[in-house]
Structures are given as C-alpha cells and as structure tokens.
Amino acid sequence: MLRPCDNNDFESIYSIVNDAAKAYKGIIPEDRWKEPYMSGDELKHEIEQSVVFWGYEEDGELIGVMGIQHIQDVMLIRHSYVRTEKQHQGVGEKLLSELRRLTNYPILIGTWADAVWAISFYEKHGFRIVSKGDKDLLLKKYWSIPERQVETSVVLAEQKWFDPLQAETKNTNRSSSLTKKDV
Secondary structure (H helix, E strand, O other): OEEEOOHHHHHHHHHHHHHHHHHHOOOOOHHHOOOOOOOHHHHHHHHHOOOEEEEEEEOOEEEEEEEEEEEOOEEEEEEEEEOHHHOOOOHHHHHHHHHHHOOOOOEEEEEEOOOHHHHHHHHHOOOEEOOHHHHHHHHHHHOOOOHHHHHOEEEEEOHHHHOHHHHHHHHHHHHHHHHHHHO
C-alpha cells in the first residue's frame, strides 16, 4: 500500500534510510560517508524544509520511502530508499510512479555519480542525466548541499524538463539567477 507518511513514521523512515544507504559505503567519496548516513536531526531538517515522504507499506510495515519537495518551478525527488531485504521487488518503481502522478512540475533527481544502480533505476523510468553545466546550476539552485557533493553528484530529469517550452523557462530562470548572483 502506498501512502503519505506522517509524524508516527519518523523512526521507520530513519531506519529505512540508514539501512538502505549502507549500499553507498565504499562507493561514494569517503569524505561524504558517515554513520549514520542521515542523522535524526538531518531527517527532521529535511521534513522542516518541506520534503514530504511517501511510503510503501507491506503487512503493516513501512518498507520503502521516497520524498518529494516542491521548489520554485520544479519538483525534486529526495531520499529514495527501500529496506535492503525488500529491494528489487518493485517498491521503488511504485513510489516513483505515484509521486510522478502527484505533480505537473518537471521532476529532477540528484544522486551520487558513482551510484550506478540508482542512475540505472531512474534511466529505466525515463529520466536522463543532464549536462555537467546544467547539473552544477541545478544543484546550486534547488538543493542545499556542500560543494564537494555538487562535484560528486549527477542530476537526472524527466523529459518534461528537456521539452522546448521548458527550455525557454529554464533559460529565463538561469538568466535571472545568474543576473542576481552577478549583481
């Protein structure tokens, strides 16, 4: 069953994120790895920053989560994790499909460049990696992450983001954001 998560799910979300994130150990840059991967305070901060988690429940237990965050003119998919023993059973696909259904905004997803399994998952569902120049601009505009994480990440976008009408909007937004920085 797919459902929005609530305050009662905090510990389950925390547990799922830190269980599934073990896959990053030894893969992402060593200076970006820590245990737990996401602290309780970091999770609280994400929720306070309007990341809305959705969960997949099986037999009364939350086994997968995926966050969605509306920022300006896009929707970000954030913190997509499935319990290790429940992976490769379609949970992530169901969550992604539901979150895509909930928005008309172009969806962007940031992940570690070396997390080839995550990149492959999103590409399988129609997302494409944006250019390095766009990636750097997007990560700085829509995410609040350290420069080192910007260097070692990729951004994937759905086709809607690449469409010509969206390109006009993106170029306008890029120009205004660059103008604001340059002033």
